[in-house]
Structures are given as structure tokens and as C-alpha cells.
Amino acid sequence: MNKILTFHSNNEKPKTDCKNKIALLYNPCDGYHLAEWISFNDNDEFEGFYSFKGNRFSDNFYTLWAILPDFLEN
Incomplete structure (x- = not known):
């Protein structure tokens, strides 16, 4: 099964449909990191990756950053 990841620049913020998802972050110095928690405030504004x-x-x-497909979360 193939999945396509859509990468976004760091000035593009995730939307609320990314709640409870895992993100893949790219750092040019040391590579990829998993963000297992995407935080939004009470007004549904993005606060950060954790x-x-x-x-x-x-x-x-x-x-x-890119949101990982659901099948990778389990």
C-alpha cells in the first residue's frame, strides 16, 4: 500500500482536523522527528507540535511538516 505525504512549510499551520494525528517534522540539520501531539487552544488555534x-x-x-496517514498511528 502506498501513501503520499503532503509536506507544508512551517509558516502554514495545521487545521483542527489534525487533532489526534501524528505529524512528521523535518529539520534540515538532523532529519525527521515525530510529533505525537498537536496542540490547539480553546479557540481552535494551533499552538504547537509536541x-x-x-x-x-x-x-x-x-x-x-506532514500529517502521517492513520494506518501508521496504531
Whole structure:
């Protein structure tokens, strides 16, 4: 099964349909990172990507991001 990832620049913010999804972040210095939590505030505005440890990835840490397909989340 093939899936296509759509990468977005770091100035494009995820929409609320990305809640409960896992994102793949790209950093040109050290490669790819998983963001296992995508945070939105009470007004459904994007707040940030977080690692499984709960550490926030700063906006200038990554240059690209993509939402992983659902079948990879399980």
C-alpha cells in the first residue's frame, strides 16, 4: 500500500482536523522527528507540535511538516 505525504512549510499551520494525528517534522540539520501531539487552544488555534515526552518543538526547529496517514498511528 502506498501513501503520499503532503509536506507544508512551517509558516502554514495545521487545521483542527489534525487533532489526534501524528505529524512528521523535518529539520534540515538532523532529519525527521515525530510529533505525537498537536496542540490547539480553546479557540481552535494551533499552538504547537509536541514530542511523546511533552516537549514542544519550536517553530524555527522544523522547516516542513506532514500529517502521517492513520494506518501508521496504531
